[in-house]
Amino acid sequence: MESIKIFCPATIANISCGFDVLGVALESVGDEMVIRKVPQKGIFITKLVGQDLPMDTENNVAGVAGLALLAESDYEGGFEIEINKKIKAGSGIGSSAASSSGAVWGMNQLLGEPFPAIKLVQFAMEGERLASGVAHADNVAPALFGGFTLVRSYEPLDIVPINSPSELYASVIHPQIEVKTSDSRKILKTNITLKDGIRQWGNVGGLIAGLFTEDYDLIGRSLVDHIVEPIRSILIPGFDEVKAKSLEAGALGCGISGSGPSIFAFSKGALTAEKVTLEMSKVYQDFAIDYDVHTSKINTQGIKTLTQ
Amino acid sequence: MESIKIFCPATIANISCGFDVLGVALESVGDEMVIRKVPQKGIFITKLVGQDLPMDTENNVAGVAGLALLAESDYEGGFEIEINKKIKAGSGIGSSAASSSGAVWGMNQLLGEPFPAIKLVQFAMEGERLASGVAHADNVAPALFGGFTLVRSYEPLDIVPINSPSELYASVIHPQIEVKTSDSRKILKTNITLKDGIRQWGNVGGLIAGLFTEDYDLIGRSLVDHIVEPIRSILIPGFDEVKAKSLEAGALGCGISGSGPSIFAFSKGALTAEKVTLEMSKVYQDFAIDYDVHTSKINTQGIKTLTQ
Numbered sequence: 001m002e003s004i005k006i007f008c009p010a011t012i013a014n015i016s017c018g019f020d021v022l023g024v025a026l027e028s029v030g031d032e033m034v035i036r037k038v039p040q041k042g043i044f045i046t047k048l049v050g051q052d053l054p055m056d057t058e059n060n061v062a063g064v065a066g067l068a069l070l071a072e073s074d075y076e077g078g079f080e081i082e083i084n085k086k087i088k089a090g091s092g093i094g095s096s097a098a099s100s101s102g103a104v105w106g107m108n109q110l111l112g113e114p115f116p117a118i119k120l121v122q123f124a125m126e127g128e129r130l131a132s133g134v135a136h137a138d139n140v141a142p143a144l145f146g147g148f149t150l151v152r153s154y155e156p157l158d159i160v161p162i163n164s165p166s167e168l169y170a171s172v173i174h175p176q177i178e179v180k181t182s183d184s185r186k187i188l189k190t191n192i193t194l195k196d197g198i199r200q201w202g203n204v205g206g207l208i209a210g211l212f213t214e215d216y217d218l219i220g221r222s223l224v225d226h227i228v229e230p231i232r233s234i235l236i237p238g239f240d241e242v243k244a245k246s247l248e249a250g251a252l253g254c255g256i257s258g259s260g261p262s263i264f265a266f267s268k269g270a271l272t273a274e275k276v277t278l279e280m281s282k283v284y285q286d287f288a289i290d291y292d293v294h295t296s297k298i299n300t301q302g303i304k305t306l307t308q
Numbered sequence: 309m310e311s312i313k314i315f316c317p318a319t320i321a322n323i324s325c326g327f328d329v330l331g332v333a334l335e336s337v338g339d340e341m342v343i344r345k346v347p348q349k350g351i352f353i354t355k356l357v358g359q360d361l362p363m364d365t366e367n368n369v370a371g372v373a374g375l376a377l378l379a380e381s382d383y384e385g386g387f388e389i390e391i392n393k394k395i396k397a398g399s400g401i402g403s404s405a406a407s408s409s410g411a412v413w414g415m416n417q418l419l420g421e422p423f424p425a426i427k428l429v430q431f432a433m434e435g436e437r438l439a440s441g442v443a444h445a446d447n448v449a450p451a452l453f454g455g456f457t458l459v460r461s462y463e464p465l466d467i468v469p470i471n472s473p474s475e476l477y478a479s480v481i482h483p484q485i486e487v488k489t490s491d492s493r494k495i496l497k498t499n500i501t502l503k504d505g506i507r508q509w510g511n512v513g514g515l516i517a518g519l520f521t522e523d524y525d526l527i528g529r530s531l532v533d534h535i536v537e538p539i540r541s542i543l544i545p546g547f548d549e550v551k552a553k554s555l556e557a558g559a560l561g562c563g564i565s566g567s568g569p570s571i572f573a574f575s576k577g578a579l580t581a582e583k584v585t586l587e588m589s590k591v592y593q594d595f596a597i598d599y600d601v602h603t604s605k606i607n608t609q610g611i612k613t614l615t616q
Contacts, residue, residue, distance in 0.1 A: 206460035
């Protein structure tokens with residue numbers, strides 16, 4: 001196999017209570033990439049459409065993730081990468097993670113899968129380091145593993161796949177305002193109260209239990225964040241209204257996707273999710289803020305081959 | 309039914325990463341209680357053997373828990389309670405929880421089960437409030453529900469039953485030193501770093517996932533506590549040695565049971581658990597500190613009827 005065309009899913013990180021540890025992959029929104037073996041050593045971004053992003057390897061997340069893989073491979077050649085960005089950069093639904101994990105997943109396929117998934121996560125994390133200054137794994141893990149994933153630990157890196165209930169759907173709205181991941185990290189406090197910590201790990205436990213037992217009410221009750229959401233939501237005009245309207249429309253829960261500005265909601269069933277997406281849209285229509293919306297099943301497979 | 313004899317299991321609360329939210333019931337150690345309907349309104353502790361504890365209703369945990377139930381019941385009579393304490397008070401394996409949850413569970417049986425389990429937890433929490441000053445639910449919930457339980461939230465109270473892997477066994481050692489729950493709460497810090505919080509909820513997520521998927525290695529990797537154990541273990545001489553020897557003997561993980569001084573370890577299989585218990589014992593033999601030990605399956609049923 002000399003080239004591969006793949007779908008790289010958008011992802012929701014944090015998921016309310018699971019700050020820095022939980023993430024989930026989406027089915028109906030993601031980038032497309034073509035990755036091609038070339039004789040010359042190195043990573044070459046030969047095409048990048050859909051977003052205005054750097055194409056030089058060292059400044060491109062797919063480039064640096066690819067270089068991390070190459071550094072540990074005995075492959076003597078290189079790769080050309082074409083990226084069709086359908087996920088907007090800075091949207092908070094794992095745009096950089098889709099590119100960086102797609103690059104290393106595709107390269108691994110073309111090399112005959114020498115690296116296990118956990119190594120691919122590590123390579124892709126280098127893309128995240130470039131994008132946000134922090135080599136976080138909560139978007140690249142679900143992009144690579146599919147479904148819900150838990151980053152149990154960074155040292156050593158330990159990714160735990162979590163069951164994805166079959167009737168769970170996500171609504172996502174991306175208001176067209178800029179919130180940089182690095183800025184949205186800066187405003188977080190270094191310390192939290194033990195009391196808030198206890199509430200947070202109670203909810204993380206409840207969410208994981210709800211996902212395994214497919215208890216949608218428990219999932220909803222656990223989608224609570226006392227620590228990050230109260231601070232970060234200030235950066236997202238309309239957040240409280242979107243959340244209130246989503247819950248009113250039947251969503252199980254609603255929160256900030258990653259570091260924002262996208263807002264996600266989970267619902268049981270496609271119809272409710274569509275209704276939630278509609279109600280989210282109305283809020284930004286009223287505010288005259290441009291937005292994108294997505295309604296999506298959970299993607300349980302992760303990155304997928306489109307054509308070889 | 310006029311009287312009932314019941315078994316009230318010992319419980320391990322906190323379980324390393326799950327401070328204040330996780331607990332589990334044990335099969336082979338617990339109190340026995342006899343509860344009997346009497347015409348006179350009130351709760352009467354008529355017998356209390358095995359431990360030197362107050363028998364007046366208002367100062368007995370079973371008494372106050374029973375009064376909490378009576379206050380919400382339309383039953384016109386009262387109950388006599390006999391308690392055979394086999395769990396030492398102050399041992400850190402839910403001695404007060406066994407008595408208070410046993411009292412209300414037995415009374416509920418005799419009344420024809422008018423109250424759901426969640427109400428019994430609330431009544432039993434009044435016993436915990438008397439014992440420790442804090443109406444915590446992490447021991448009474450597993451005593452009443454059996455198996456592993458998560459206290460997802462206190463307001464409103466939300467108890468989540470968690471799967472108990474069939475080959476999981478607990479070793480518990482109780483060194484005969486006194487650590488008061490109230491003291492061991494006082495030394496905790498009010499604030500924690502966000503970084504430690506993230507590690508803790510990563511481990512709670514991993515533990516819950518490991519319990520549902522019966523992944524014993526994941527359970528072991530998740531039995532880590534960066535927040536409470538480093539502080540509380542100072543109060544327990546020999547803790548570090550017991551932990552090191554337990555892990556060496558094959559335990560999946562080891563930590564403080566409740567607020568101590570008991571130390572628990574989980575193992576896969578009865579034989580490994582017996583070996584771990586033996587190694588724990590040797591540590592306190594060397595220190596010439598008296599101790600009790602228990603090796604136990606997980607109790608998945610909670611409180612049980614012995615004879616009616």
